[in-house]
Amino acid sequence: MNDAQQSIIAYCRPGYEVDTGNELTELATQKALYGYPVFKAGEGYIRFQFHEPEHAEQFINEVAVSDTIFPRQMFLVLASIAIEDKSDRIGPVVHALAQSDISRCGTLFVDYPDTEEGKALAKLCRKFAVPLRQALRARDYLTRKEQLNLAALHVFFTSGEACYVGVSQAKMRSPFENGICRLKFPPKAPSRSTLKLEEALLTMLSARQREAICRAGARAVDLGACPGGWTYQLVSRDMHVEAVDNGKMADDLMATGLVDYRAEDGFKYRPQMGHVELLVCDMIEKPDRVAALMANWLTRNWATHAIFNLKLPMKRRYETVRAAIEAVGSQLASANIKATMVIRHLYHNRDEVTVAVIREI
Template sequence: MNAAAQSIIAYCRAGYEVDTGNELTAIATARELYGYPAFKPGDGFVRFQFYEPDHAAQFISQVAVHDTIFPRQLFLVLETIQIEDKSDRIGPILDALADAATGRSGLLFVDYPDTDEGKTLAKLCRKFAVPLRQALRARDLLSKKEHTGLPALHVFFTSGEQCYLGVSQAKQRSPFENGICRLKFPPKAPSRSTLKLEEALLTMLSAAQRDAICRPGARAVDLGACPGGWTYQLVSRDMHVEAVDNGKMADDLMATGLVDYRAEDGFKYRPQMGHVELLVCDMIEKPDRVAVLMANWLTRNWATHAIFNLKLPMKRRYETVTAAIETVRAQLNAANIKASMVIRHLYHNRDEVTVAVIREK
């Protein structure tokens, strides 16, 4: 078997290759699927090579992007393609697919790393996707219409002369090009941090969870609220928000009548009515301290659910996150609280990860 078929590709933010590799190693080892990460710092992706021929396929069938922290996209590598003739990039891909006998795919992703160098490939990828899609459909290798339930075909360019060809399963992959959920900044939002919570609500919660939690009239607390980027997302959904911070809130938010501003210490604050539906927090504090605070709110039933950010150190970021999450999980277990927990390094995050803790009914 080609060595490429024993590997997977994981997209990540440039500079987070070590953390992504450490996470993939931990996940694989826990499943007794052994291998090692290969990358160059700043590449914006990691190739994880497995020792056994079938372990890459097992990993990719068991692990979803949504259940990881740092990967933005995951796919099984079928072939590493060197482009010798730039006038024919399609031919080598069709030949590789014929050898792999993958069957029909429902989607085509032509992606590139989210780096300054990688972005120079954006125009190539956009132009290349159209004739490749036509060629695949002509050979019945791609459905005539997009079919999200079928496997997806990935062509990931790392340069104009090389690409990885691979596949992913419907429930395991990110639905976004380059694994990136791109959002437009709302012109009335007081800060760009609003995009962090919007992305979290759209990608970390199901539609049913979002409708149930962020319903009109529900109450929320925003710790570290000023100037109101996260509060804006909640108010735009007609929620009542207790905004806690020593800074100044945006006048437009205060004018809605849905914001109760409290100039208090977020670590000492308690909800005005004893309980809220949702706690959100984007305070610049040590992650272990924030984790304890969030766990206290949830176990003491001051909040039913929580979405919060954990600021990351320069080194050992994966280890720092997992330690903080274990603090929250241990307290929830001790209180016999059943909750789902999603931890993601979102596109609109920088040096933080977002955690969503949703209590089960």
């Protein structure tokens, strides 16, 4: 058996390998699936090795990337390949697939770690993907036309001489190359933090939720708003925003007539009309304090839904997030509020995670 079989690969932000490993260990243990993470700090991915072969497949079929915090992408490993002849990287991949019982897949990902070393592989991956796709289609490992509803093949290069080959299921994987939702910075946005909320709205909410919550004329509160990166996302959707901060808001946002600026303390502020559809918050505060504030707004029905960031400490980041989220969940349960919570370490985040608390719609 290939030494990497009965394992999965999970991509993450470099420096977050420990947190990703801790999270996957806990998720696997909850399902009575046992294993351990294998990684080197700063590599931007981990391999999670299960003790039983069937446990890896069960885990990857039951845990979606969207249900995790730190992993960007996950796939079941079929083989670990050492490429001895750089003039033929396709042959070893095809040979590995021939040794497996994989069904025909609908799409192909050729990825690399999100590190400086990994970025040097980008050109190789782009160049390699085209002939590999043709070879796989010729051998019926890949459908003639892309079918995103089918399983996907993954080839993940860790260097020019080594890669992992694996597979994922449609509803469980990230749809993005390298697990990264790349967005263009809007030129009229006042800060790059706007990308954090845009990514959250696009990837953490369903189309139905976005349509219902971010509708024209709906009201929102942005705590810690200045200079207006998050407010920009709401205003661009024609929402009315109460922007709360002691700093200065961008003039272009104020000129829209959709922003009511309040130079107040975000921890003491109350919505002007008693209730808003959406509360957003990206304040630099301790995560437990922000979590308590968000829970207070939701349980007092000052806001129907909330999207907020939790700033992470240097150590025990996963444990800190879990504690904060469990506190929010406990308060919602006590108030009989039915809501879904999605927690993600988004690509446009750095040392924070984004939380979306969405009531049933």
